[in-house]
Structures are given as C-alpha cells and as structure tokens.
Amino acid sequence: xxxxxxxxxISRSTVSLVLSGKSDGRxxxxxxxxxxxxxxxxxxxxNELARSLRVGSSNLISVIVTDISNEFFSxxxxxxxxxxxxxxxxxxxxxxxENDDEFEQMARILISKQxxxxxxxxxxxxxxxxxxxxxxxxxxxxVDRYCEGVEADYVGVDNYEASKKAIEExxxxxxxxxxxxxxxxxxxxxxxxERGYIDAMKAAGQExxxxxxxxxxxxxxxRDLMEPLKxxxxxxxxxxxSHRVFTEAMKVVARVGGVPDRQCVLCFDxxxxxxxxxxxxxxxxxxxxxxxxxxFDLLLAxxxxxxxxxxxxxxxxxxxxxxxxx
Amino acid sequence: xxxxxxxxxISRSTVSLVLSGKSDGRxxxxxxxxxxxxxxxxxxxxNELARSLRVGSSNLISVIVTDISNEFFSxxxxxxxxxxxxxxxxxxxxxxxENDDEFEQMARILISKQxxxxxxxxxxxxxxxxxxxxxxxxxxxxVDRYCEGVEADYVGVDNYEASKKAIEExxxxxxxxxxxxxxxxxxxxxxxxERGYIDAMKAAGQExxxxxxxxxxxxxxxRDLMEPLKxxxxxxxxxxxSHRVFTEAMKVVARVGGVPDRQCVLCFDxxxxxxxxxxxxxxxxxxxxxxxxxxFDLLLAxxxxxxxxxxxxxxxxxxxxxxxxx
DNA sequence: GTGAAAGCGCTAACAA
DNA sequence: TTGTTAGCGCTTTCAC
Numbered sequence: 001x002x003x004x005x006x007x008x009x010i011s012r013s014t015v016s017l018v019l020s021g022k023s024d025g026r027x028x029x030x031x032x033x034x035x036x037x038x039x040x041x042x043x044x045x046x047n048e049l050a051r052s053l054r055v056g057s058s059n060l061i062s063v064i065v066t067d068i069s070n071e072f073f074s075x076x077x078x079x080x081x082x083x084x085x086x087x088x089x090x091x092x093x094x095x096x097x098e099n100d101d102e103f104e105q106m107a108r109i110l111i112s113k114q115x116x117x118x119x120x121x122x123x124x125x126x127x128x129x130x131x132x133x134x135x136x137x138x139x140x141x142x143v144d145r146y147c148e149g150v151e152a153d154y155v156g157v158d159n160y161e162a163s164k165k166a167i168e169e170x171x172x173x174x175x176x177x178x179x180x181x182x183x184x185x186x187x188x189x190x191x192x193x194e195r196g197y198i199d200a201m202k203a204a205g206q207e208x209x210x211x212x213x214x215x216x217x218x219x220x221x222x223r224d225l226m227e228p229l230k231x232x233x234x235x236x237x238x239x240x241x242s243h244r245v246f247t248e249a250m251k252v253v254a255r256v257g258g259v260p261d262r263q264c265v266l267c268f269d270x271x272x273x274x275x276x277x278x279x280x281x282x283x284x285x286x287x288x289x290x291x292x293x294x295x296f297d298l299l300l301a302x303x304x305x306x307x308x309x310x311x312x313x314x315x316x317x318x319x320x321x322x323x324x325x326x
Numbered sequence: 327x328x329x330x331x332x333x334x335x336i337s338r339s340t341v342s343l344v345l346s347g348k349s350d351g352r353x354x355x356x357x358x359x360x361x362x363x364x365x366x367x368x369x370x371x372x373n374e375l376a377r378s379l380r381v382g383s384s385n386l387i388s389v390i391v392t393d394i395s396n397e398f399f400s401x402x403x404x405x406x407x408x409x410x411x412x413x414x415x416x417x418x419x420x421x422x423x424e425n426d427d428e429f430e431q432m433a434r435i436l437i438s439k440q441x442x443x444x445x446x447x448x449x450x451x452x453x454x455x456x457x458x459x460x461x462x463x464x465x466x467x468x469v470d471r472y473c474e475g476v477e478a479d480y481v482g483v484d485n486y487e488a489s490k491k492a493i494e495e496x497x498x499x500x501x502x503x504x505x506x507x508x509x510x511x512x513x514x515x516x517x518x519x520e521r522g523y524i525d526a527m528k529a530a531g532q533e534x535x536x537x538x539x540x541x542x543x544x545x546x547x548x549r550d551l552m553e554p555l556k557x558x559x560x561x562x563x564x565x566x567x568s569h570r571v572f573t574e575a576m577k578v579v580a581r582v583g584g585v586p587d588r589q590c591v592l593c594f595d596x597x598x599x600x601x602x603x604x605x606x607x608x609x610x611x612x613x614x615x616x617x618x619x620x621x622f623d624l625l626l627a628x629x630x631x632x633x634x635x636x637x638x639x640x641x642x643x644x645x646x647x648x649x650x651x652x
Numbered sequence: 653g654t655g656a657a658a659g660c661g662c663t664a665a666c667a668a
Numbered sequence: 669t670t671g672t673t674a675g676c677g678c679t680t681t682c683a684c
Contacts, residue, residue, distance in 0.1 A: 001677070011655045016679060028653060045462065048438040049384060050677035053375045053660050060418075060439075067404060068419075074400035078393060081421055085432075090439065092386075093394075093419045095407055106411075112374040113386075113416065136371065250599035255650050258602040273576035276584040277603035324581050327661070337671045342663060354669060376661035379676050 004038045019046060052114065061299065062092040062110045064103065064120040071243050072269050072288065073121065076143070079292030080119060087300055089116070096123050098185060098217055104129035111136050117299045122147045124186050139302035141295050146188050146311070153298045155291050155312045159189045159268075162284050162316040163196030166266055167239065169318060171204045175236040175264050178206070181225075181249060182241035184214035193241050193268060211235075215245055225252045233260060243269035250274070275321055282320035290314055330364045345372060378440065387625060388418040388436045390429065390446040397569050398595050398614065399447065402469070405618030406445060413626055415442070422449050424511060424543055430455035437462050443625045448473045450512050465628035467621050472514050472637070479624045480637045481617050485515045485594075488610050488642040489522035492592055493565065495644065497530045501562040501590050504532070507551075507575060508567035510540040519567050519594060537561075541571055551578045559586060569595035576600070601647055608646035616640055 001019070005012045010031065017023045018035040027035075038044075052058040063080055065073040077093055084091050092115065096103040103123045110118060111132075117139035122130060130150045133140050140152040147154070170178055180197050182190050194212060201210050213232065215224040225248060232238055233256075240246035246267045253259060264280040275281045294312055317323075327345070331338045336357065343349045344361040353361075364370075378384040389406055391399040403419055410417050418441065422429040429449045436444060437458075443465035448456060456476045459466050466478040473480070496504055506523050508516050520538060527536050539558065541550040551574060558564055559582075566572035572593045579585060590606040601607045620638055 012678085013656080013680080014654055016677095017654090020679075022679095026653065031653085043461065045434065045437045047379075047440060047677050048435075049375060049379045049440045050660090051679075053373075053379055053662090054677080054679050056660075058375060068394070068407065069397075069401040069404040071395075071397065071400075074397075075395040077419070078395040078421060081394065081419065090418050090420070090435065092416050093403070093407065094416070095404060108371065109374075109416065111371045114373060114375045135369065247599040250602050254598060254601035254647065258604070272580060273573040274600065275580035276576050278584070321580065338661090339663075339672080340670055342661095343670090346663080348663095352669065357669085373661050376676090377663075379678090380661080380663050382676075 001044075004035065004042060004044060007038055007042075008034055010035075020051075057116050058114045059089050060092060060113065060115045061089050061117045061119065061303075062094055062115045064094040064096055064106065064110075064118065066098050066121055066123075067095050068093055071247075072286075075288045076292045076295075079289050080296050083293055083296040087296075096121070096126075098123055100125045100129065104132070107133055111138055117141070117303045119143060119295050119299055121145055122150075122187075139299055141299045141302070143291065143295050144189060151309055153295075153302070153309045153312070155295045155298065155314070156189070157286050157291075157314050157316050159192035160196045160199075162318075163193040163239070163268065164200045165196075166282075166284050166318050167197050167200035168204070170237050170239075170264060170266060171200065171206065176204075176206055177209045177236040178239060178266075179209070179211040179213065179232055179235045179237075180239040180241065181213045181215060181228075181232065181245055183245050184216045184224075190241050197239055209235075215248075221248050222252060225249050229253070229256065233263070235263070237264035237266060240265070240267040243267065243271065246271060270319075272319070272324070275324065280321070282318065285317045285319050287314050287316075327370075330361065330368055330370060333364055333368075334360055336361075345370075346377075383442050384440045385415050386418060386439065386441045387415050387443045387445065387629075388420055388441045390420040390422055390432065390436075390444065392424050392447055392449075393421050394419055397573075398612075401614045402618045402621075405615045406622050409619055409622040413622075422447070422452075424449055426451045426455065430458070433459055437464055443467070443629045445469060445621050445625055447471055448476075448513075465625055467625045467628070469617065469621050470515060477635055479621075479628070479635045481621045481624065481640070482515070482638075483612050483617075483640050483642050485518035486522045486525075488644075489519040489565070489594065490526045491522075492608075492610050492644050493523050493526035494530070496563050496565075496590060496592060497526065497532065502530075502532055503535045503562040504565060504592075505535070505537040505539065505558055505561045505563075506565045506567065507539045507541060507554075507558065507571055509571050510542045510550075516567050523565055535561075541574075547574050548578060551575050555579070555582065559589070561589070563590035563592060566591070566593040569593065569597065572597060596645075598645070598650070601650065606647070608644065611643045611645050613640050613642075 001012050001015050005015045015035055017027055018032050023032055063077050068074055081091050094106045100123045103126050107129045118133055119141045121144045122142055127147055134151055142152050142154045144156050213228045215221055259279045261278040267283045270285055271283045291314055327338050327341050331341045341361055343353055344358050349358055389403050394400055407417050420432045426449045429452050433455045444459055445467045447470045448468055453473055460477055468478050468480045470482050539554045541547055585605045587604040593609045596611055597609045617640055
C-alpha cells in the first residue's frame with residue numbers, strides 16, 4: 001500500500017480508502033482510477049491479516065465435526081461453506097475424532113486464531129470446551145448433538161420420534177424380530193434413537209426381540225461388527241443408528257455374501273444409492289441442507305450481536321423404495 | 327500481554343518470551359512460572375493474528391477441492407487435515423464447484439488471508455489461477471488432476487493404466503459388451519480413464535461395443551443418467567469413471583429395481599460397501615491416505631523453502647469380492 | 653478531497 | 669536475566 005501511495009504521490013490512507021471501497025465521494029474519481037490501476041499493475045493483494053488485526057474480526061469461522069470423511073458431516077460442512085462464502089466468511093474445518101481433549105485443544109487454537117464464530121458437533125464430554133468457547137465470547141452454535149447446560153444455539157432433529165415412528169412402521173408391516181446396531185458412543189442422538197427403538201418394540205409387545213449391538217468406533221469396529229453377524233442376519237430387520245455404522249457393516253457383510261433378501265434394513269441417514277438390491281432398504285432422512293443453513297444463519301446473527309439462544313428441531317422423513325417412485 | 331506484564335511489573339517482551347516458549351534459560355524460572363500462572367488466571371489466549379502479522383506466516387493452509395461432500399475428496403481432506411494438525415497448521419477447505427472463476431476468486435481471497443500454502447484439485451481450466459498462486463510465491467501442490475504447464479508438484483495415480491488393466495481383466499473373464507459412464511468434465515483423470523477403456527476394448531477387438539455416456543455435473547445429472555439407462559442395463563458390464571457418478575447412477579437405478587444379477591459393475595474409487603448384492607461389483611482403489619500424506623509433505627517442504635517440483639504417481643489396486651475374502 | 657498519526661497485539665534485535 | 673524500541677500492514681479519526 002505504501003508502495004502504491006508513493007508511486008502516485010498520495011498518502012496511504014487515500015489508497016486504503018479506495019481499496020477498501022469506502023471512497024464514495026470522498027476520493028476523486030481520477031485518483032480512484034489511478035489507484036485501482038496501479039494496484040492491479042503491481043499485482044497487489046490486500047493483507048487480510050493486518051486488516052483483521054486492525055478491525056478486530058477475521059472473517060473466519062470454524063466448523064468442528066467428528067470426522068469430515070463421514071458423509072453426513074461432509075455434506076453438512078459443504079452447505080455451511082457455501083452459505084459462509086456468500087456472507088464473506090471462510091471456514092476452517094476441524095476433526096475432533098470424537099476426542100474431548102482434541103476438541104478442547106483445537107478450540108483453544110481457534111480462539112487464538114481469532115475466528116469470528118464456531119459451529120460445533122460436540123464430543124461426548126465436550127461441555128467444558130464449549131463453555132470455554134462461550135466464556136471467550138466467541139459466538140457458538142451446536143449441531144446434531146444437544147449439550148445440556150450449555151448456553152448455545154442447537155440445531156438438530158427429533159431423534160427419538162424419528163426412530164420410534166420408523167420402527168413402528170416396520171412392526172406394523174410384519175417385521176417382528178428387529179435388532180439394532182449402533183456406535184458405542186454416549187451421545188444424545190444415538191441414545192435417543194435407541195430409546196425410540198426400545199419404546200416402539202415394547203409398545204408392540206416385542207421386548208423379547210430387543211437386541212442392541214454396540215460397535216466401538218475406530219480400530220475395533222470391524223471385529224465388533226463381525227462378532228454378532230450371524231445373529232443379526234437371522235433377524236427380520238436391522239436398524240442401523242447412522243450412516244457410518246451402516247456402511248462399515250456393509251463392508252463386513254460383503255465378505256459373507258450379502259444381506260438376505262427377506263431381511264429389511266433401516267438406517268438413519270440417506271442410503272439411497274444402496275437401494276438397488278433385492279432386499280428392502282429404507283432410511284430416515286435428515287434435512288441436511290436446512291440444518292446447515294440454519295446453523296450458519298444463527299451463527300451469523302450471533303456474530304452480528306444477537307444474544308438469544310434457542311433449540312431448532314427439524315422434521316425428518318421416512319424413505320422407502322415406494323416413496324422413491326413418486 | 328500488556329495486562330499481564332503490568333500485573334507482574336515486568337515488560338511485555340518478557341511475557342512474550344515465556345508465552346511463545348522461547349524462554350529457555352533466558353528467563354528465570356520464577357518469573358516464568360508467575361507468567362504462566364497469571365496467563366491461565368486471566369484466561370489469556372495469544373492473538374495469533376498479531377503474531378502472524380509480525381512473523382509473516384499464518385500457519386494456515388488451504389485445500390481447494392471440487393466439492394467436500396464428494397467422498398473421495400472428503401477422505402483426502404481428512405487425511406491432509408490430520409497431517410497438518412501434527413505439523414501445527416490449520417486448514418481452510420474450499421469448494422470450487424468445478425468452476426474456474428470461483429476457483430480463481432477463492433484463490434485470491436486465500437492469498438489475501440496470507441495462507442502459507444495451498445493444496446488444490448484444479449478446475450477444468452484452472453491454469454491461470456494456478457499460475458497466479460505461483461506468481462504470488464504461495465507454495466502450491468496440485469492433486470488428482472495434472473495441469474500441463476504449471477510449475478507445481480503433482481500427486482495422483484496412473485489413470486490410464488489403471489482403467490486399461492481393469493477393463494482387460496473384465497474382457498478376459500468373458501464380459502464383452504462393456505459400456506462406460508463418466509462425468510462430462512474435461513479433466514485429465516476422466517479423459518485418461520476413458521482412453522484406458524477405449525484402448526483395452528480395441529485391443530480385444532470389441533470396438534463395436536464401445537459406448538461412452540457423458541453425464542453432466544449438476545442439475546442435469548439425473549436426466550442424463552436416466553436417458554441411456556435401458557441400453558446400459560442391457561450390457562455385460564458397466565464402467566463408472568468415479569465414485570460420484572456411480573452413486574448418482576445407483577440412486578436412479580434404485581427406482582427401476584436394481585442392477586441385473588448377471589451384470590458386472592466396475593468403478594473407479596472405493597465402493598466396497600456396495601458389494602453386498604447378487605451382482606458382481608468391483609473397483610479400482612486409489613491409496614487416498616498416501617496421496618494426502620504425500621501432498622502435505624510436499625507442501626510442507628515447499629513452505630520450508632524447497633524449490634523443486636515433481637510428479638508423484640501412486641499405484642492403484644483392483645478389488646473384487648475375491649480379494650475381499652483374503 | 654487528502655494527509656498525518658495513532659494503534660491493533662505481537663516479536664525480535666539490541667541495549668542495559 | 670530483563671527492558672526498550674521499532675515495526676509487521678492495515679484502518680480510522682481528525683485536521684487541513
């Protein structure tokens with residue numbers, strides 16, 4: 001900036017005025033044009049770091065998810081990024097790997113980096129880290145997992161109702177012996193989905209068939225999936241608590257020849273591309289785009305000074321092959 | 327920093343020394359301890375923005391992909407992020423949406439943000455933007471798509487050989503009438519995969535069966551997939567050029583009842599969880615983790631001053647149900 | 653319409 | 669071992 005001011009024999013402030021678009025009627029058109037030209041000519045790029053330091057906002061937000069390679073989160077992140085882009089923000093994506101310490105450590109770094117806001121999928125015991133973020137006055141929106149006692153917005157779905165309803169549907173269609181496979185993580189959405197499953201089974205007098213297989217996240221996943229496989233394949237239907245556990249299970253199943261035709265598979269999250277075989281595959285759809293958009297909108301409002309926090313629960317849809325045909 | 331210095335009646339520089347861990351033997355242990363304590367007590371977080379401005383490096387890198395919700399890219403990004411985290415870098419992820427202008431515009435913003443380096447999947451005509459990045463002396467590594475005439479590292483696989491070999495295998499096993507479905511994007515990997523397909527078909531005297539269906543990316547995807555569906559389902563085998571086009575095709579196929587049992591499906595990229603049905607599904611595996619790691623390593627070297635650029639081509643593997651059983 | 657000057661929070665060379 | 673000082677590149681108030 002100095003350089004281009006010197007070259008034109010004007011002051012840095014004038015250049016700054018022009019380059020930051022605040023020159024309406026305050027700088028003569030002639031000078032303005034000259035400045036713009038020279039800037040292009042010199043291949044000048046504004047130093048956002050310096051601007052951020054001066055004005056006190058980085059135009060950076062962060063999205064902390066469990067794992068960006070998880071399809072649900074990568075789609076959510078995509079939509080947040082596109083919304084952020086429109087509003088002039090860039091996004092730092094972070095993987096917590098379901099680890100509280102990592103989550104907290106990354107949150108600290110983000111605060112140091114002066115991010116203007118954070119959208120986070122909390123880890124199982126992430127309350128402290130969330131509180132720290134709030135303490136530092138960094139706008140925060142939580143998604144997917146509700147965290148009791150944290151003064152932040154929450155965006156998600158009604159996991160209990162969604163799975164209860166879906167299981168009831170299965171039961172009413174004659175599938176009695178339904179088991180469930182879920183990750184062994186103590187997080188609200190999975191617990192709620194399990195509760196929905198249990199309540200639906202009980203209400204239908206099928207408690208004897210309740211069977212919940214907990215799959216550890218990480219290295220042990222494959223083993224934990226393999227072990228109950230025989231029992232699982234013998235049921236009428238199996239309910240997968242989320243996309244990730246479903247795809248991992250399918251990888252294992254692929255080795256033993258596939259899902260029996262008579263078996264029904266129900267999954268939380270979109271598994272449409274899997275509905276091509278003989279067996280009945282259906283799923284509970286979360287409106288990811290809306291969830292993402294809402295999260296960003298809430299964050300934006302907070303960054304603009306809004307102080308209120310709220311819970312925003314989106315409706316889900318049950319999809320089976322029938323509904324695909326419409 | 328000022329505050330904590332005042333409170334302890336010492337100077338800012340001493341505090342800085344301690345807090346940035348450069349105090350080895352230069353600051354007394356007593357003072358050091360005091361500083362650390364007060365910092366924690368005051369809930370102090372270093373302002374990285376100011377540090378970055380001063381030292382001239384932001385410890386930020388960026389990964390520009392087509393679309394983070396694409397499974398291949400989200401996995402790649404995940405591994406890059408984990409490598410970056412270990413090296414003390416945070417990553418800004420950007421979607422180009424296959425759009426040259428968007429790519430260039432985002433590259434400009436990234437330069438303004440003073441990112442220390444960029445790992446990019448170039449858009450179809452992204453050469454200018456890449457050159458601009460290099461002009462600005464921002465370390466650059468290109469992945470997945472090789473860009474002729476750009477002085478940057480490249481990391482990827484031999485798309486031609488991989489698909490040629492896979493098609494040859496199919497042919498040798500009796501599948502004669504093999505068609506291909508690819509995205510309608512003029513990018514090297516897809517063109518190479520097509521070339522591999524064509525050459526293999528010709529070499530086997532099956533040119534009469536060569537059929538390439540080009541699917542437009544975006545809104546038209548579904549229509550473009552639907553239209554040739556009847557012809558495609560009548561072939562012995564179909565070769566999908568990438569994960570994305572495969573899953574989208576499956577969504578369409580799901581509505582007409584699935585892939586015929588006798589048909590073989592070959593796909594570039596991991597589709598293991600789909601290998602559960604009756605039909606023969608196989609794929610060409612790219613070593614995503616290695617590609618990501620190498621990309622980051624190259625970027626890191628560049629950021630440390632390395633001036634050389636090179637092409638790094640990783641081997642692929644053909645996977646079918648057989649190989650899963652080992 | 654334009655310029656001078658202060659300062660955002662930090663680091664690093666040098667002095668004490 | 670600790671403090672002084674200059675300055676990274678920008679914005680913004682205030683004076684001209």
